[in-house]
Amino acid sequence: MSVWFPTSLPTLVRRERASLAAALGAPVVALGGAIALNLGLYVLMGRDPAAVVYAMLFEPFLSWASFSEVLLKAGPLLLIAQGLAIGFRAKVFNIGAEGQFILGAIFASAIPVWFPQASGQWIWPAMLLLGAIGGAIWASLTAFWRVRLNANEILVSLMLSLVAAQLLNYLLLGPWKDPNGFNFPQSVMFQYDAMVPTLITGTRVNVSFLITLGLSVAAWVFMQKSFMGYKLQVGGLAPRAAGYAGFREGWAIWLSLLIGGFAAGLAGAAEVAGPLGQLQRSVASGYGYAAIIVAYLGGLHPIGIVISALVMAVIYIGGDNAMVSASLPIAAVRVFQGSLLLAYLIAVAFVRYRLEWHRTAQRSLP
Amino acid sequence: MNAIEFILAGMLAAATPFLLAALGELVAERAGVLNLGVEGLMALGAVLAFIVVYHGGGHFLGFIVAGLGSAALSLLFAFVTLGFRANQVAAGLAIGILGQGLSALFGKTYESLTVKGLPKLALPALSELPVIGGLFVQDIVVWISLAATLALWAILAYTKLGLVVRAVGENPKAAHAIGYSVISVRILAIAFGGAMAGFAGAYAAVVYTPLWADGMIAGRGWIAIALVVFGTWLTGRIFLGACLFGAVSLMGLAAQATGLDVPSQLLSSLPYLVTIIVLGIISADRRLLKLNGVASLGEPFER
Numbered sequence: 001m002s003v004w005f006p007t008s009l010p011t012l013v014r015r016e017r018a019s020l021a022a023a024l025g026a027p028v029v030a031l032g033g034a035i036a037l038n039l040g041l042y043v044l045m046g047r048d049p050a051a052v053v054y055a056m057l058f059e060p061f062l063s064w065a066s067f068s069e070v071l072l073k074a075g076p077l078l079l080i081a082q083g084l085a086i087g088f089r090a091k092v093f094n095i096g097a098e099g100q101f102i103l104g105a106i107f108a109s110a111i112p113v114w115f116p117q118a119s120g121q122w123i124w125p126a127m128l129l130l131g132a133i134g135g136a137i138w139a140s141l142t143a144f145w146r147v148r149l150n151a152n153e154i155l156v157s158l159m160l161s162l163v164a165a166q167l168l169n170y171l172l173l174g175p176w177k178d179p180n181g182f183n184f185p186q187s188v189m190f191q192y193d194a195m196v197p198t199l200i201t202g203t204r205v206n207v208s209f210l211i212t213l214g215l216s217v218a219a220w221v222f223m224q225k226s227f228m229g230y231k232l233q234v235g236g237l238a239p240r241a242a243g244y245a246g247f248r249e250g251w252a253i254w255l256s257l258l259i260g261g262f263a264a265g266l267a268g269a270a271e272v273a274g275p276l277g278q279l280q281r282s283v284a285s286g287y288g289y290a291a292i293i294v295a296y297l298g299g300l301h302p303i304g305i306v307i308s309a310l311v312m313a314v315i316y317i318g319g320d321n322a323m324v325s326a327s328l329p330i331a332a333v334r335v336f337q338g339s340l341l342l343a344y345l346i347a348v349a350f351v352r353y354r355l356e357w358h359r360t361a362q363r364s365l366p
Numbered sequence: 367m368n369a370i371e372f373i374l375a376g377m378l379a380a381a382t383p384f385l386l387a388a389l390g391e392l393v394a395e396r397a398g399v400l401n402l403g404v405e406g407l408m409a410l411g412a413v414l415a416f417i418v419v420y421h422g423g424g425h426f427l428g429f430i431v432a433g434l435g436s437a438a439l440s441l442l443f444a445f446v447t448l449g450f451r452a453n454q455v456a457a458g459l460a461i462g463i464l465g466q467g468l469s470a471l472f473g474k475t476y477e478s479l480t481v482k483g484l485p486k487l488a489l490p491a492l493s494e495l496p497v498i499g500g501l502f503v504q505d506i507v508v509w510i511s512l513a514a515t516l517a518l519w520a521i522l523a524y525t526k527l528g529l530v531v532r533a534v535g536e537n538p539k540a541a542h543a544i545g546y547s548v549i550s551v552r553i554l555a556i557a558f559g560g561a562m563a564g565f566a567g568a569y570a571a572v573v574y575t576p577l578w579a580d581g582m583i584a585g586r587g588w589i590a591i592a593l594v595v596f597g598t599w600l601t602g603r604i605f606l607g608a609c610l611f612g613a614v615s616l617m618g619l620a621a622q623a624t625g626l627d628v629p630s631q632l633l634s635s636l637p638y639l640v641t642i643i644v645l646g647i648i649s650a651d652r653r654l655l656k657l658n659g660v661a662s663l664g665e666p667f668e669r
Contacts, residue, residue: 012451014668093455149646150655154402154455155592156645159638162585166638170631289463296456331470331580338406338464342442345452345460353451 012353022350027297027308030344037343038336042328051326056318059325066317068203072275074313075205076101076267079212080291081309082219083263085300087256089223091236094257096142096157097264098288099164100135104268106168107134109279112194113176113187123193128208128269135265136258138164143257147250153257165284172281186280196273208270213306215263220302232256264288286334290316293341299348312337369620373613375500378508379574381612383408383566385511387590388597388604389518390562395594396522397555398535398662402458403443404563405587406465411436411564412571413473416578419481425572429507432568433561439465440560444553451666462587469580476578483576507569519601531555535660538667548667563587585638592641596648598658607644614640 035057039049060070080097087094108131111123141160145151171177172185181188196206223229235242235252243249267287272279294312298305319333387404394401401407411432418428443461446452487509489502522528530551533541538548570586571578589611597604618633649655 095459145642145646145649149650150652151642151645151649152592152595155588155595156642158588159585159592159642159645162588162638163635163642166631166635170629173631174629292459293463329471329474331467331474334463334467335471336467338460338462338467341456341460342446342464345446345457346450349450349452 010355010357012349013356015352015354018351019354023299023348026347026351027299027304027311027344030297030340030347031311033343033347034336034340037339038332041335042326042332047326047328052322052328055322055325055328056315059321060314060317065203066321068200068205070310070313070317071205071209072203072313073316074309075209075212076271076287077291077294077312078216078306078309079267079270080260080264080287081294081298081305082216082302083260084291085295085298085302085305086219086223086229086232087260088295089236089300090232090252090256091239092146092253092256093154094139094142094157094260095154095292096139096159096161096288097260097291098284098286099157099161100138100261100264101268101271101288102161102164102168102284103138104131104135104265105272105279105283106171106268107131107137107265108269109176109187109190109272112190113279116188116191119191119193121193123191124196124273127194127273128196128211128266131269131272132262132266135263135268136261138265139257139261140254143254146253146257153253157257161288168279168281168284172279176279178278187278189278190273194273195277196270204275206270206274208266208274211266211270215266216302216306219305223302228255264291290337293337296341297344315340369624371497371500372620372623373616374498375503376616377609377612378501378504378512379612380615381608382508382511383570383574383586384590384593384611385515385605385608386566386569387563387587388593388608389515389601390559390566391591391594392597392599392601392604393518393522393531393562394552394555394559395599395660395663396535397531397552398538398660398665398667399444399447399552399556399559400454400458400664401440401443401461401556401559402455402591403440403461403465403587404559404590405583405585406462406467406469407436407440407560407563408465408567408570408583408587408590409469410439410465410472411567412583413469413476413567413578414564415568416476416479416481416571417472419572419576420476420479420578425484428572429565429568432564434564436465436564436567437557437560439468440556440563441553443560444556447666448549448552448556451668454664454666466581473578473580478577478579480577481572484573505573507573511569515601515605522601535662538662542667542669552667563590566590589637589641592645595655596644598648598654599660600658610644611637611640 042052043049060066084094084097108127111127138160142153142157145156146153176187178186178188196208199205199207199209231247232252235247271283276283290312294308295305298308315336322328323330387408391404414435415428415432418431419425443457446457447454484505486503486505493499493502530546534548534551542548567583593604593607596607614637618636621628621633
């Protein structure tokens with residue numbers, strides 16, 4: 001042991017009770033750490049850090065036009081992350097939200113693609129509902145594989161995301177391609193009634209943002225106040241205890257995945273019926289993966305997730321800005337996301353542990 | 367060349383990235399660590415090797431740099447999971463996203479460029495055989511990978527080093543009690559897994575299809591993780607599984623060559639679909655998984 005870790009190094013010692021201060025501080029510290037680390041990287045890449053900071057962290061707030069884009073971006077991240085967090089708390093690691101999101105977009109698009117002339121106020125709500133059902137159906141495959149066949153849900157849900165991306169490509173290059181679209185891989189533009197009504201005039205923020213906020217409240221009630229949510233959490237924290245109490249594991253897996261798929265599918269539907277206005281490849285832009293980080297960064301808590309979704313949306317919009325004004329490659333956003341999650345995982349260790357600098361050798365002796 | 371000859375000739379080369387990455391992950395998991403970042407580690411290895419080879423550094427140096435780079439990134443995983451006892455699933459995902467981001471960042475100016483691959487070496491006599499002759503015409507990395515597979519099998523099964531790694535994964539408390547440093551064994555296992563993922567990515571980018579494109583690893587890292595489950599943590603079965611996936615990933619090409627009227631997207635998703643199906647079949651036998659599975663997999667070690 002001493003070869004690798006000299007005893008002078010600090011050691012983690014379990015706290016007697018979890019530290020609330022550390023729990024609240026962890027995301028903030030992680031964000032600061034990730035910003036510092038990534039700025040260092042940009043300097044190494046020869047970029048002006050001041051320009052990047054300005055573009056990434058300030059510009060999104062400087063005009064209503066760009067802040068409304070932050071809200072627009074935060075919507076799907078928030079919705080997907082709320083769904084995922086419920087599963088993560090029950091230790092059901094659905095990391096296939098990207099595929100469920102894509103299926104939601106596809107299911108929702110079926111109405112305007114098949115009935116381009118249809119009109120009526122029922123169309124966009126029906127699309128959102130259909131999309132949510134599509135996402136839940138895609139997630140139910142993972143649930144079936146996990147519960148009936150005992151297959152690891154991480155691998156199955158991820159594989160299904162890769163299949164979903166191919167399915168999207170197939171539809172856009174084949175049967176659903178717009179015949180008048182100059183051979184671009186995209187569907188027809190949706191008709192007026194297939195679009196979610198705008199919430200704030202002059203911006204692209206639409207009614208689905210309200211639905212997302214409403215569902216966030218529902219997630220909070222479900223997780224903090226309902227018996228079902230309690231059962232799920234017990235199953236995640238102490239599977240054995242949950243078993244003795246009669247909480248079935250299979251039930252928790254089905255519920256977690258269906259909720260996650262429903263939320264991701266709804267987000268996918270809102271994306272095509274909102275900012276995109278048609279089914280196109282760019283719908284598969286990694287929201288499903290980013291939402292995993294949003295869920296963790298929000299401490300898997302419905303309220304924390306609202307804040308972390310906004311933070312992540314700022315990083316997205318700011319990254320777009322920095323791409324233009326500081327010529328930062330867009331891949332930098334992915335690097336930022338990865339390092340942010342790593343920094344959070346380090347910071348969050350201090351909720352349950354504290355560092356002790358003088359751990360004497362004698363203490364480990366009997 | 368008919369479809370069977372085509373698949374036999376290319377199978378081992380197509381299997382090599384799966385095999386290398388899965389062997390690395392096997393060692394990490396045997397030591398009790400679930401590293402889900404393989405996809406990102408492979409992507410980083412791929413871009414590093416590509417950059418070295420593109421600038422004339424040669425394939426050997428390319429593989430070395432890829433192995434070191436990915437091992438370094440995997441040590442970050444070790445730092446977070448072993449040093450700070452972070453959830454291994456979340457940390458693996460973070461490493462995966464970070465690796466993919468870094469690879470896209472480094473590879474931006476190399477997008478769609480190509481390099482020269484490696485020549486194929488034919489075994490005398492055996493390569494003359496009808497139908498299966500193609501199996502014996504392979505590049506040097508394939509031969510080295512086969513030797514590495516054999517060596518790893520022997521080390522894990524028959525040496526003290528292998529025993530220590532397995533003990534640390536099965537019962538870390540006991541391994542610690544008899545004086546082995548669980549943490550250092552796990553650090554080394556993670557670094558080994560990272561280096562192997564780097565080699566796997568390097569093979570994909572500078573030998574198998576010698577070009578760089580963002581997203582070129584295309585889920586192979588995840589399939590490698592699934593392969594460890596398919597192989598029920600046994601080297602020989604992982605090798606067979608890798609060959610199966612090598613064959614499956616060639617079936618798409620073979621089907622297109624024979625003019626079969628199947629959408630190319632269905633053929634591209636074949637490896638993913640096969641992964642889902644095989645994972646279901648193998649996992650359904652719970653006894654098999656329990657018998658061979660690693661007891662402390664994914665659990666942080668606390669003294």
